[in-house]
Amino acid sequence: MQICLRPFVNNCASSLMEKRKVLITGASKGLGLAIAKRLAAEYTLVLHASRAESFTENIPGANILCADLSDGAQLAEFCKKLKSEHADDLYAVINNAGVTYDRPLLYQPEREIDAMLSINLKAPVMICKTVMKIFIQKKHGVIINMSSCVGESGNAFQSVYAATKAGLVALSKSLAREASAISMDSHIRVLSVAPGFIETGMTASIPETEKQKYLGMIPSNRFGTADDVAETIAFLLSDKASYINGSNIQVNGGLL
Numbered sequence: 001m002q003i004c005l006r007p008f009v010n011n012c013a014s015s016l017m018e019k020r021k022v023l024i025t026g027a028s029k030g031l032g033l034a035i036a037k038r039l040a041a042e043y044t045l046v047l048h049a050s051r052a053e054s055f056t057e058n059i060p061g062a063n064i065l066c067a068d069l070s071d072g073a074q075l076a077e078f079c080k081k082l083k084s085e086h087a088d089d090l091y092a093v094i095n096n097a098g099v100t101y102d103r104p105l106l107y108q109p110e111r112e113i114d115a116m117l118s119i120n121l122k123a124p125v126m127i128c129k130t131v132m133k134i135f136i137q138k139k140h141g142v143i144i145n146m147s148s149c150v151g152e153s154g155n156a157f158q159s160v161y162a163a164t165k166a167g168l169v170a171l172s173k174s175l176a177r178e179a180s181a182i183s184m185d186s187h188i189r190v191l192s193v194a195p196g197f198i199e200t201g202m203t204a205s206i207p208e209t210e211k212q213k214y215l216g217m218i219p220s221n222r223f224g225t226a227d228d229v230a231e232t233i234a235f236l237l238s239d240k241a242s243y244i245n246g247s248n249i250q251v252n253g254g255l256l
């Protein structure tokens with residue numbers, strides 16, 4: 001009884017006394033920015049982008065922690081600072097930063113392959129490693145990794161991107177099991193979210209004919225908005241989602 005109550009008391013205490021702290025990577029625009037705006041009233045935020053100049057909108061009260069996640073040294077420094085500056089009250093991490101370079105693998109330069117592997121997969125792995133240590137000590141915490149529908153379906157001209165997104169699904173499921181294996185009485189949840197076609201800068205350059213092709217495959221008859229994803233994240237972070245763990249949550253309008 002005592003074992004189960006401890007994390008519950010911690011959660012109640014933190015919500016009564018102070019706001020829970022959430023790190024969002026890639027929060028300068030697109031999905032990350034929409035998530036930051038949605039969570040701003042309820043949580044203390046640590047917002048990340050590749051550099052401070054990337055932020056064009058101010059979220060009052062937010063901490064800013066920048067790093068180019070394609071650079072191993074900057075990633076290591078980012079994880080160090082995350083631990084030294086935010087470990088005490090960190091409640092959750094949204095690994096959202098990501099890039100795609102769409103072209104046939106045959107013609108994909110190695111630097112693009114390396115960038116996608118580093119930013120989309122290695123960085124979340126290292127950030128998960130850093131925060132798992134913190135969460136296992138505290139016995140609670142939430143990690144949400146931003147995957148993609150193509151992580152499950154695959155997609156022509158997105159082979160490496162899709163591979164990184166599939167990797168995040170497997171990483172999340174594995175870490176959910178690992179947290180429980182290491183600390184059976186912990187309340188650590190690790191999830192992935194797989195958006196479909198969402199209108200952001202990342203999808204803006206897709207040719208109109210291609211867009212119409214995708215639209216025909218979406219039963220909801222519209223592209224998703226960043227707010228659709230932000231609402232899902234807000235729910236998954238909340239205590240109402242306390243039994244959702246290890247899952248890959250699709251936000252795709254039924255994309256077939």
Ligand SMILES: NC(=O)c1ccc[n+]([C@@H]2O[C@H](COP(=O)([O-])OP(=O)(O)OC[C@H]3O[C@@H](n4cnc5c(N)ncnc54)[C@H](OP(=O)(O)O)[C@@H]3O)[C@@H](O)[C@H]2O)c1
Binds near residue numbers: 027050203
């Ligand atoms: N949009 C969609 O339809 C869709 C669908 C499925 C999954 N997703 C996933 O959702 C996430 C967000 O996508 P989005 O559409 O919001 O993309 P976006 O508008 O292009 O934003 C990408 C974010 O990632 C950051 N980032 C890019 N390169 C970085 C680097 N080298 N180091 C550190 N940060 C870097 C950017 O920061 P800077 O501004 O500093 O570059 C920016 O904040 C991605 O992981 C993407 O794969 C998107």
